[in-house]
Amino acid sequence: MLRTSLDYLLWPLILVAALIPTGIGIASGHGPLAFNITYFSLAAVLFVLEKVRPHEKQWLHSDGQEFPDLAHTAFTKSFVQLIVVSLTWLGLATVVGGELGTGFWPNHWPKFFQVVLGLVIAEFGLYWAHRVAHEWMPLWYFHAVHHSSKKLWFFNTGRFHIVDTLKSMIFSAPLLALAGAPKFVVEYFGAITAYIGFMTHCNIEMRFGWLNYIFNTPALHRWHHSMDLREGNKNYGENLMLWDIIFGTYYDDHTRRPPAEIGIKDAMPKSFWGQIVEPFRWKKFQSSAKAGEGGHDLM
Numbered sequence: 001m002l003r004t005s006l007d008y009l010l011w012p013l014i015l016v017a018a019l020i021p022t023g024i025g026i027a028s029g030h031g032p033l034a035f036n037i038t039y040f041s042l043a044a045v046l047f048v049l050e051k052v053r054p055h056e057k058q059w060l061h062s063d064g065q066e067f068p069d070l071a072h073t074a075f076t077k078s079f080v081q082l083i084v085v086s087l088t089w090l091g092l093a094t095v096v097g098g099e100l101g102t103g104f105w106p107n108h109w110p111k112f113f114q115v116v117l118g119l120v121i122a123e124f125g126l127y128w129a130h131r132v133a134h135e136w137m138p139l140w141y142f143h144a145v146h147h148s149s150k151k152l153w154f155f156n157t158g159r160f161h162i163v164d165t166l167k168s169m170i171f172s173a174p175l176l177a178l179a180g181a182p183k184f185v186v187e188y189f190g191a192i193t194a195y196i197g198f199m200t201h202c203n204i205e206m207r208f209g210w211l212n213y214i215f216n217t218p219a220l221h222r223w224h225h226s227m228d229l230r231e232g233n234k235n236y237g238e239n240l241m242l243w244d245i246i247f248g249t250y251y252d253d254h255t256r257r258p259p260a261e262i263g264i265k266d267a268m269p270k271s272f273w274g275q276i277v278e279p280f281r282w283k284k285f286q287s288s289a290k291a292g293e294g295g296h297d298l299m
């Protein structure tokens with residue numbers, strides 16, 4: 001009984017526990033500091049929980065991709081920080097995220113509902129950024145780096161090609177700017193996307209119930225990493241499932257477990273720089289891999 005309640009409570013408890021210090025930081029003008037402390041604390045908590053109650057025991061073994069996973073995360077994070085700093089220097093950051101929202105933004109709404117509105121608007125962009133990456137091959141070449149993981153755990157949450165991440169930002173940030181979202185909404189959106197991202201990839205045994213219809217939970221995202229495209233080309237939501245439900249790409253199956261064998265059928269270099277370069281020479285790389293010229297180990 002206790003175990004079952006914990007199964008259902010764990011995911012929302014972790015999210016709330018991460019959002020409380022973040023909210024205090026944002027309210028006191030120390031949003032980035034609070035976010036960074038919470039981000040690394042959350043990583044530590046997930047690391048321990050994955051060991052204590054893993055969802056797939058076979059995902060506890062090393063896949064030899066720890067360095068590329070970490071390098072993609074660090075590279076993308078620094079690049080995004082650089083863009084934010086440059087935009088601030090240029091004075092462009094004030095266009096997005098003034099203290100008060102602009103235009104038609106409902107400043108009079110309670111803050112909670114303003115954050116929900118910001119999430120729904122940005123999520124529309126994230127949904128389509130993700131969906132086109134699965135349906136249009138030139139963008140898939142970049143997104144394939146994320147899907148080439150053979151296991152899911154919190155550590156490979158940031159395993160995205162830098163071009164893939166920039167594309168998601170280009171699809172979502174302008175929507176928040178156009179909507180006139182205030183600074184605190186943008187800060188909450190960034191933090192929630194990072195925390196939910198960590199949690200959708202974590203290898204922790206949990207249950208979600210009706211939360212599966214609202215949030216992108218690990219249960220739903222494990223289907224998204226399936227090699228069977230009838231399951232993999234579904235659940236594109238980054239944080240919310242709203243747009244998947246509306247556009248008919250929501251997928252769940254309570255009668256069986258999502259596959260433990262995941263990944264892509266295409267070849268992928270093992271090294272970080274190999275993975276950075278590979279999308280730009282995809283066809284050449286794939287044909288040499290197929291021809292058995294050691295394409296997997298070219299870099």
Ligand SMILES: [Zn+2]
Nearest residue numbers: 130134143224
């Ligand atoms: Zn995907």
Ligand SMILES: [Zn+2]
Nearest residue numbers: 146201221225
């Ligand atoms: Zn993923």
